Amino acid sequence: MKEKILTDKKYGLRDYLYIPFSIYPFGCLLKLLTKLVSALLPALQVLTMAAFIDRVTLVVQGKAGGTEVYVPLLLLACILAFTYLNGQLIAFLNLKTELRLAGTYETALLDKRGKLEYWHIENDDSWNVVDRTCKETTEKLLRGFDSLLDMGELLIRVLSLLIILTLQVWWIGLAILAVSIPLFRVSLKAGKENYEAYRNAEKKTREAEYLHKVLTERESAEERTLFGYSDWLNKKWLEKYETARKITMSVMLRNYIKMKGSSLITVAISLIIILVLLYPLSQGKLTAGMFIALVSAALELIQLMSWQLARLTEQMAKNKAYMDDLTEFVGLSEDDGALKEKNASPDVVEEVEFRDVSFRYPGTDSYILKHFSLRIEKGRHYAFVGINGAGKTTIVKLLTGLYRGYEGDIFINGRNSREYDSRQLMDMFSVVYQDFARYQISFADNIRLGNRAEMDEARFSQVLSFNEIGEIAQALPNGTDTCLGKIKKNGVDLSGGQWQKIAIGRALYQRASIRIMDEPTAALDPVSESNVYRIFGEASRDVTTIFITHRLGAARLADTIVVLDGGNAAETGSHEELMAKQGIYAEMFEAQRSWYQ
The missing domain is CATH 3.40.50.300 (P-loop containing nucleotide triphosphate hydrolases)
Structure with missing residues (x-):
């Protein structure tokens, strides 16, 4: 399995699917199916909510019997039940997947690390790649896997809601797509910039971590007490920490402003959509239930397009950068004999x-x-x-x-x-x-x-x-x-x-x-x-x-x-x-x- 996972090749986003599926296919397939169902639920919920409100209205007006409400009400109950149980199932599958990945993927990385030629350990550039790749390995891989599933779920959600809205007002889908594409590009660029900032800040972060270790661990406690350097060293630690933090925060703040500026446009478009839907409602071309459902769909799209899309796109860019590091790490030269078993009777040197x-x-x-x-x-x-x-x-x-x-x-x-x-x-x-x-x-x-x-x-x-x-x-x-x-x-x-x-x-x-x-x-x-x-x-x-x-x-x-x-x-x-x-x-x-x- 390890040979299949870590091969000298160009790694990309697809490997966030390939590696977990190679290690734990059953659990990953189950997660994929639950994500697919979750993706279709918002559109189903919109239609069910519209049917429920309309039938309740008819019952109140005396135009239908009470039994007419049972079917949409039962569907809504099933949707809510699945949403609750799905969260529990996903948490269980995440735990199982994380354990499987830790036992296989992380072991493969450790094996590769053990095979590296010794000079990589003493080379600062190589060691930075090793450190980035081998830190929080399982979490990064699982996060990348979930990001791909979440992105797929998001796209299906958006598409299904757009179909419902477009069937009512044809230009709505085009308007939202016109806003979404630039937003997607901004998010992608933001993710790359954030990861690059993380890489630039990493050296200062490692220096700060070392100083923190000196300040807190017992090995240096006697000298800390004797020489009284804790306050001085604490200032040095804060200086390194602040330098790393400022590098990262400046990029994040700049990108946040860009993203939220784009999101305001999405909000404006959604408000216009709601106002436009008032006309067919007043003309009787839309039922009250469908109007409320469509408004709910529009607000759902605001959430998806302005926050989740931005967050996921940025995360995808970070995930891509990690795969670039993995490509470089796997390509580092190896010592073929490093992990061979020790010989109990080695050659005698004459x-x-x-x-x-x-x-x-x-x-x-x-x-x-x-x-x-x-x-x-x-x-x-x-x-x-x-x-x-x-x-x-x-x-x-x-x-x-x-x-x-x-x-x-x-x-x-x-x-x-x-x-x-x-x-x-x-x-x-x-x-x-x-x-x-x-x-x-x-x-x-x-x-x-x-x-x-x-x-x-x-x-x-x-x-x-x-x-x-x-x-x-x-x-x-x-x-x-x-x-x-x-x-x-x-x-x-x-x-x-x-x-x-x-x-x-x-x-x-x-x-x-x-x-x-x-x-x-x-x-x-x-x-x-x-x-x-x-x-x-x-x-x-x-x-x-x-x-x-x-x-x-x-x-x-x-x-x-x-x-x-x-x-x-x-x-x-x-x-x-x-x-x-x-x-x-x-x-x-x-x-x-x-x-x-």
């Missing part, structure tokens, strides 16, 4: 070789790596050092397949890494990132997330013996079953250092040939940082490890230190060898020597 690799991030002109070459051998410990922005983390992204658009070649076991899919590459490496995640689930699940493809109790027990992780578990009230964080009532929050050790334990639990620590200790003091790297190295005694840092206390633990400068490996060697060279490394180390004494 050797990695960077051969004349150059790389710059998409949309930028500056090379982060330039003619970079390096060989990484199995079982050895490496340290990549250099100033911020030297390319240390970029090397990890290239190694793990997050970026493929580099120049030159990377060979793994003699095979070009481009020949591996991303799942195969990721299974070979285990990374502790600088911004490691803090999962508010149980202690045990925090560790086992490192390899959900394999529930190895022996390996789990081994991880608990590393890096004082076992001591953390023993201190928890329910041991490894304790929920971490503050989401649950009995959850236990940890210190930054303890969360860090759990992140390391997660990396150790994964069966990977190369383990990487990408500056996860940046918040620690230099001595504590060196201690963490030492423990990680001991736990990975027979595994290739890479330490990435701009602080050099841990570098002395490595067999080989790679100094990155100017996008290349400026110096390579052991601590002693590099100190003897009196080059970049020696200068950096001397500048930091006091940190470790």
Whole structure:
């Protein structure tokens, strides 16, 4: 089903029908039928009301028996009953349809999002498209589906009422159509402008949402209290919020004035129609019942043409713009191996070789790596050092397949890494990132997330013996079953250092040939940082490890230190060898020597 729904094509308004019908045909067909009946009811009600009033008049005048009223009265009762029950049925069908869409359409979007090439996540333009498309997905699709049904219902209502009015006064239908067509065009333009305003305001809205998160969530509560910045930040939030609001409101107000100006013309036409109908009424060519019914129809058309048509047309324009976003989103490039199942027994990496690799991030002109070459051998410990922005983390992204658009070649076991899919590459490496995640689930699940493809109790027990992780578990009230964080009532929050050790334990639990620590200790003091790297190295005694840092206390633990400068490996060697060279490394180390004494 997901493949049928999300295909690389041009999406349009018709897909608001196609996608829901593909997911829940019975419910959608039932909604369509109820809308069709609802569309015909106003015209039927006009005719029934006219018949009822006329027959009541005859009964009052003594020209007919009381039984003459029963049929139109029964029809009116049926119309009212259907109107009431239809509302309940539509609410039930909406709920069922929303649940079906959430389970299928939203899942398809999440799958597509999970398949995106990594660079889309770091690209602002791509991420804006992703954010617009994947926000309130079910609501937007259901709203578009309902808008199409409502538009169809509206057109049938208008047409049926126009037929009744035209049969009485032939030019009425032409007059209303003459007003409706320009009104339709104004509504369509208004919808496009409103959605474009929403897109322009979105960046400010996201900034405001972030500031609101800082102002309200508990993670920053201590600093908010300590530094007392809430009032200042609240002003910043209000500034962003007001900017976004004003962009949207200015367009909405302008379009509102246009729409209501057009609607006044419709009202004037309807009033003229009512006055015109007074003449055939006075001449006896119209019965009182038919006159009242036609007046009711004219007022109904005022409502439909001046408000509902404008609202629906504007909504249709917004819906079309969302489908344009969906087209762009589905067309974003994918990583074929992203959603493949993790391999419980990944390939063992014997050797990695960077051969004349150059790389710059998409949309930028500056090379982060330039003619970079390096060989990484199995079982050895490496340290990549250099100033911020030297390319240390970029090397990890290239190694793990997050970026493929580099120049030159990377060979793994003699095979070009481009020949591996991303799942195969990721299974070979285990990374502790600088911004490691803090999962508010149980202690045990925090560790086992490192390899959900394999529930190895022996390996789990081994991880608990590393890096004082076992001591953390023993201190928890329910041991490894304790929920971490503050989401649950009995959850236990940890210190930054303890969360860090759990992140390391997660990396150790994964069966990977190369383990990487990408500056996860940046918040620690230099001595504590060196201690963490030492423990990680001991736990990975027979595994290739890479330490990435701009602080050099841990570098002395490595067999080989790679100094990155100017996008290349400026110096390579052991601590002693590099100190003897009196080059970049020696200068950096001397500048930091006091940190470790």
